[in-house]
Amino acid sequence: MRIIKLSAIDSTNSYLRRLGSEFVLDDYTIVSAEKQTEGRGQMGAVWDAEGSKNLTFSVFKDMSMLELDYPFLISIVASLSVFKALEDLNIPKLSVKWPNDILSANKKICGILIESVIKRNRLKSSIVGIGLNVNQTVFNNFTHASSLTLITGQVFDLEILLLAVIEKLKAYFCVLENGEHAILTAEYEKYLFRKDKPSSFKDAKGQIFTGIIKRVSPSGHLQVLVENRRIKEFDIKEITLLY
Known part of the structure; x- marks a missing residue:
């Protein structure tokens, strides 16, 4: 596992994609940045994170050996990985807001952006971008945003948190590679925000x-x-x- 740490970059997803176009990347190559100047979310939304206080990183995952009919399973894997890492920290009232936002007490604390490379109608690789609000305390014009610090009153070590999420990501990708798709989907739906309400x-x-x-x-x-x-x-x- 290789971790590339940057002080600032436009987008960790974009940086990793450019890197992959020039070099053959090892599985679980990670790019982490203290500040993203053009952080992106779903549907082109801007991810506005204060520098050095949050986790903004992207993970390269080789998917070439996996025949995957439904790429949404990658989103499920990423969502469950963050969810479980936060659950281990006793972050309260966690849920997954479809498709892959992580909430605590109905406040958004994490966004996930997945970009995949498809060649000859086959999935070759995916870049999993994760933006997690950790120690930031002010969110201008984002009334539904919160952070781990605001929720718990604690300050968190970003490095330890990064490794915890990566550990969960590897574990859930193993479940995916074993073909246990129903297990992943059932667990994801168990935590789905507003399900059956x-x-x-x-x-x-x-x-x-x-x-x-x-x-x-x-x-x-x-x-x-x-x-x-x-x-x-x-x-x-x-x-x-x-x-």
Whole structure:
């Protein structure tokens, strides 16, 4: 395992992707930065993390030996890895907000961005980018954000936390490589935010509606029980779960 530590970079995902285009990367090559100037989240969202107070890192994972019909399993692996690392630290009221945000007491503390390389219709590798709010205490204009320090009152060692997440990531990728997809999906759904509870959603047209999250499909679509007791599937571009 190789860890590349940077003081500042545009994006750890982008840096690792550029590095992979020039060199053959070892499995679990990690890029960690004290500050990202162009940190990204899902759907192009900006990940605004204060320098030197949070974990912002990306992990290269070779997927060439794994025949994976549903790449969303990588998102499940990443979500469970962060969840379990935080659970070991007794962070309270953890949940996974679909597709892969980690919440504590309904506040977002972690975002995950996965970018994969596909060649000849086969998954070759993935870059798992993780942004975890650790010791930051002020979040301007982000009312639903929090950090481990705000939640617990403790200051955390970023290096120890990084290694803890990587340890969980390796363990869950082993489960994936063993083909235990149902186990991973069941555990992910167990921690799913607002599962089986009436919730408000906004669709791509801006319309608000009520539904109940039931499960996630193998392809990663959210399955919601809507009016007339119909199950309807949504991808990430089609639906927003409102807090």
